[in-house]
Amino acid sequence: MTESLKLIAGNWKMNGVGESLEEAAALRVALDAEAANCRVALCPPATLIDRMAQTLGGSAIEIGGQDCHGAASGAYTGSVSAEMVADAGANLVILGHSERRAGFGETDANVAAKAEAALAAGLEPIICVGETLAQREAGEAVSVVSQQVMGSLPVSLADKPFAVAYEPVWAIGTGLTPTLEQIEEVHAAVRAAMIARLGAGGAKPVILYGGSVKPSNAKEILAVPEVGGALVGGASLKAEDFLGIIRAV
Numbered sequence: 407m408t409e410s411l412k413l414i415a416g417n418w419k420m421n422g423v424g425e426s427l428e429e430a431a432a433l434r435v436a437l438d439a440e441a442a443n444c445r446v447a448l449c450p451p452a453t454l455i456d457r458m459a460q461t462l463g464g465s466a467i468e469i470g471g472q473d474c475h476g477a478a479s480g481a482y483t484g485s486v487s488a489e490m491v492a493d494a495g496a497n498l499v500i501l502g503h504s505e506r507r508a509g510f511g512e513t514d515a516n517v518a519a520k521a522e523a524a525l526a527a528g529l530e531p532i533i534c535v536g537e538t539l540a541q542r543e544a545g546e547a548v549s550v551v552s553q554q555v556m557g558s559l560p561v562s563l564a565d566k567p568f569a570v571a572y573e574p575v576w577a578i579g580t581g582l583t584p585t586l587e588q589i590e591e592v593h594a595a596v597r598a599a600m601i602a603r604l605g606a607g608g609a610k611p612v613i614l615y616g617g618s619v620k621p622s623n624a625k626e627i628l629a630v631p632e633v634g635g636a637l638v639g640g641a642s643l644k645a646e647d648f649l650g651i652i653r654a655v
């Protein structure tokens with residue numbers, strides 16, 4: 407078991423324009439008044455990182471990007487480098503989300519390169535893994551996720567701060583969640599793969615669960631062994647919902 411503080415991270419995905427920062431501001435007001443029992447982060451679209459950093463400046467709430475390129479700079483129209491994400495005001499970055507693996511063809515090797523770039527820029531990567539429904543139904547969830555961990559974590563992560571997020575693809579945005587036993591089984595496998603890949607450096611970083619986490623199910627999910635926090639999509643867009651999850655820690 408890890409002794410690290412739990413991390414509750416909100417992934418806004420491609421939602422949010424300037425006025426959405428009111429939700430970040432409301433979260434800040436609430437957490438200024440009642441300190442959270444965990445690390446809290448918001449990961450807005452890249453265009454909002456800078457303004458969110460201004461909105462949250464001086465608060466305990468951390469900021470993450472949702473992706474970065476694997477190269478430091480160059481002719482990659484439309485892409486954002488890890489250094490740019492950090493320069494805008496983030497200290498974390500989500501990498502290898504299933505929406506990027508499926509929609510943008512990202513491979514484990516791409517994700518590992520992005521993690522290297524993130525480390526070089528001083529960002530803490532949150533590396534996502536998770537099986538599809540077909541893979542789960544074929545009994546392959548543990549093997550698929552273990553392979554993703556082995557392929558997506560560069561060995562240079564060993565002494566660095568990072569997190570892994572287990573997000574079953576079929577649980578994202580569907581209202582479906584695995585049973586607590588299924589979550590425990592995969593998180594144990596993720597931990598074993600982290601240690602196989604990184605040695606002792608794989609023992610401590612938190613493993614987040616993501617996929618239809620909401621205030622009503624957060625408490626039981628966060629109590630599962632090796633669940634070191636949550637990566638929250640839809641329920642992170644409204645401060646009140648996100649606070650309900652933070653309060654469940």
Ligand SMILES: O=C(CO)COP(=O)(O)O
Binds near residue numbers: 503581617
């Ligand atoms: O993909 C997710 C977080 O990265 C989970 O999304 P939902 O919480 O909306 O299911």
